[in-house]
Amino acid sequence: MMLCFCCIFLDEDLKADGESPQLCITLPPLYPHKSLRAELLSSCLPTHRLAECEEALKERARECAERGEECVVDIVQSAKDSLADFVAEHRTEIEEAAQAAADDEADDDEEDDMSDDALAEELQLLELQASAAARPPARQQQQLGRRVCYSHHIRAETKRRYIIQWALELRLGGFSKIGYPGVVIVEGPEEGCMEYITRLQRLRWKHFVVRGEEIIDVPASKCLDDMRRLPRGFEELGSKEMGRMADECRKAG
Numbered sequence: 001m002m003l004c005f006c007c008i009f010l011d012e013d014l015k016a017d018g019e020s021p022q023l024c025i026t027l028p029p030l031y032p033h034k035s036l037r038a039e040l041l042s043s044c045l046p047t048h049r050l051a052e053c054e055e056a057l058k059e060r061a062r063e064c065a066e067r068g069e070e071c072v073v074d075i076v077q078s079a080k081d082s083l084a085d086f087v088a089e090h091r092t093e094i095e096e097a098a099q100a101a102a103d104d105e106a107d108d109d110e111e112d113d114m115s116d117d118a119l120a121e122e123l124q125l126l127e128l129q130a131s132a133a134a135r136p137p138a139r140q141q142q143q144l145g146r147r148v149c150y151s152h153h154i155r156a157e158t159k160r161r162y163i164i165q166w167a168l169e170l171r172l173g174g175f176s177k178i179g180y181p182g183v184v185i186v187e188g189p190e191e192g193c194m195e196y197i198t199r200l201q202r203l204r205w206k207h208f209v210v211r212g213e214e215i216i217d218v219p220a221s222k223c224l225d226d227m228r229r230l231p232r233g234f235e236e237l238g239s240k241e242m243g244r245m246a247d248e249c250r251k252a253g
Contacts, residue, residue, distance in 0.1 A: 022181065022242075023079045025072060026148060026212045035065040037211065038075050039150070041181050053082045141217055142224050145193030147186050148212035151205050154182030159203055160236060167234040170196050174230050175248060179239025185249065187230040190215055229253055 021042035028034045038057040040050050057075055064071035154160060154176065163176050163184060170192035177183040186196060197210060218224045225232070229252035237245055 035061045143190035144216045145190035146214040149184040151182035152207040154178045
């Protein structure tokens with residue numbers, strides 16, 4: 001079983017920039033016997049509050065995993081209850097956080113408004129540096145890799161172009177979801193996955209993290225491409241298509 005994820009929109013009272021808080025859940029291959037990962041994304045909740053909520057969800061998920069129990073619905077409800085309590089108690093704090101998020105958005109605009117030429121020059125320099133570095137010897141056994149990546153957002157046209165271009169260059173299939181949050185899911189040769197993540201991490205991000213990975217040895221009797229679950233090509237999804245991305249992952253198994 002491959003990594004699966006879903007993203008649920010939560011409390012409307014905490015909506016900012018047209019987006020409600022989101023709960024991103026990643027299911028590991030051995031779920032429910034292995035604990036799921038839950039990440040809250042919101043520009044209106046203070047960082048310490050997000051950390052408190054995530055810690056409580058993590059503990060709840062761990063308890064369920066020890067008993068081998070399904071807990072997605074329970075985790076979602078716990079997150080909603082926690083947010084509802086916070087809304088009732090800290091309305092002023094929420095409004096202040098929303099203003100701070102608006103200030104951050106102005107900073108993001110400066111980052112995303114970098115000209116294509118300037119970013120292209122920077123990327124060319126990074127690629128030259130990478131090609132000059134000694135590469136590790138090729139693996140004797142082929143491996144299929146998968147990665148699930150989250151970013152605060154994906155908006156800049158140049159970033160979006162390189163996300164697609166590099167995936168195709170490295171023979172990776174999958175999807176990217178632009179907007180808030182940004183999500184990238186890829187599958188293909190493990191060497192390609194590692195190189196892809198290295199390149200993405202060199203770009204300028206407000207926040208970028210690999211939230212899940214899977215590495216599978218390809219038996220000598222099989223072809224790597226026969227073990228793929230995701231489409232061979234790479235597709236960019238719109239800012240409102242998180243549900244479609246989750247559906248595609250479920251279809252892939």
